[in-house]
Amino acid sequence: MPDDNELTVLVVDDEADIRDVTAMAIADAGYRVETAADGRQGIERCRTIRPQIVVTDVRMPGLDGIQLLEAIKTFDPLIEVVVVTAFGEVDIAIQALQRDASDFITKPINHDALMMALQRAAGRHLTRRQLVEYTAQLEHTVEDQARILHQDKMMSLGRLAASVVHEINNPLSGILNYCRLMLKILQRGSAGQGDLERFQGYLRLVESETDRCSQIVSGLLAFSRKSPPRFEAVDIADLLEKCLRLSRHKMALTNIDPVRQIDAGLPPVRGDFNQLQQCVINLVFNAIDAMPEGGRITIAARRGADPGRVTVSVGDTGIGIAPENRARIFEPFFTTKQTGHGTGLGLSTVFGIIDRHGGSVSVHSRPGEGATFSLDLPVSTEGSGAG
Ligand SMILES: Nc1ncnc2c1ncn2[C@@H]1O[C@H](COP(=O)(O)OP(=O)(O)OP(=O)(O)O)[C@@H](O)[C@H]1O
Ligand SMILES: [Mg+2]
DSSP states (O other): OOSOTTOEEEEEOSSHHHHHHHHHHHHHTTOEEEEESSHHHHHHHHHHHOOSEEEEESOOSSSOHHHHHHHHHHHOTTSEEEEEEETTOHHHHHHHHHTTOSEEEEESOOHHHHHHHHHHHHHHHHHHHHHHHHHHHHHHHHHHHHHHHHHHHHHHHHHHHHHHHHHHHHHHHHHHHHHHHHHHHHHTTOOOHHHHHHHHHHHHHHHHHHHHHHHHHHHHHHHHOOOOOOOEEEOHHHHHHHHHHHHHHHHHHTTEEEEEEEOTTOOOEEEOHHHHHHHHHHHHHHHHHTOTTOEEEEEEEEEOSSTTEEEEEEEEOSSOOOHHHHTTTTSTTOOOSOTTTOOSOHHHHHHHHHHHTTOEEEEEEOTTSOEEEEEEEEBOSSOOOOO
């Protein structure tokens, strides 16, 4: 008796009495049964009733059983086909199995042999269907993850852009002022030696401020690039400096002091620079959000207890995490922030990225005493330091 009583079996035989007896036996065993009188009709019925199993005679006028089997497998490889051969037609049975028939039985049909073939076919069908569904589900999960990753990145990008715009605005107005001043002096037509010396000073400022703007913009551009993940040797100190530069303005706005505790001479980590940067930025933003009244963010990097690992951590002196939320903070869309302030994607993205890096994420927090998130990452075995 099959587990799934929804299974439909199509019996194809040109001899009416054999067809009816077979159909009756199958129906008695609890399957739904349909019949067809030849190969053509068999294909037709497969299209309309979509059986899970077909039991077909091999010798039929017109389209024979092997041809029907081929047609069915082209139409839907998940349909299981049991072929019925005459006693001694071993070659035909082999042909059938080569074309992915699930089984063969010989005429005159023995009841037990038929039931066994049906059970095997039913089992095979279910397993294959589960496999197809499982694969589809996996593909779906991968797609979901990619979507969340991108969505989170766009959110971070928006926040970064907003804070970077301020950061660029100040140097730009400085540059503008120096340029105007120099133009005014030049327009008077009387620039003396003293003026030229002052101009040099102004131009040096213009140069360094322009350089600062350009670094901020390239940092932002690099972050926004939709690049396929690329694993390489990543210099953690460089990565953390870039994260700090991108979030400096946001911290300054809320009276937050960044503290660096980055060990010298850390080995490079194996990872995707852009994705790891997205992780650290997410942790820094969370830390900033946890300290509306200001505080201290400690960005640290040190060799792990295992020499093959490097631990990067972002700690804050903020509100901390309530014990009841602790288990949920990595879930996608879990947020304790007001509507419009958090999507709840940050930490799930961090988790996904670090997991794909073969690393792990941990958190220590006491309510009211801040939180520290640590990323444990594998050291690059490429041996080269990253630039
Ligand atoms: N440093 C932290 N201190 C206190 N709570 C935190 C900290 N980091 C995360 N949390 C808690 O974990 C929740 C989930 O964080 P997550 O980054 O996934 O989402 P979010 O910050 O709410 O929204 P999003 O990052 O998508 O804007 C937060 O809403 C907050 O409750
Ligand atoms: Mg967040």
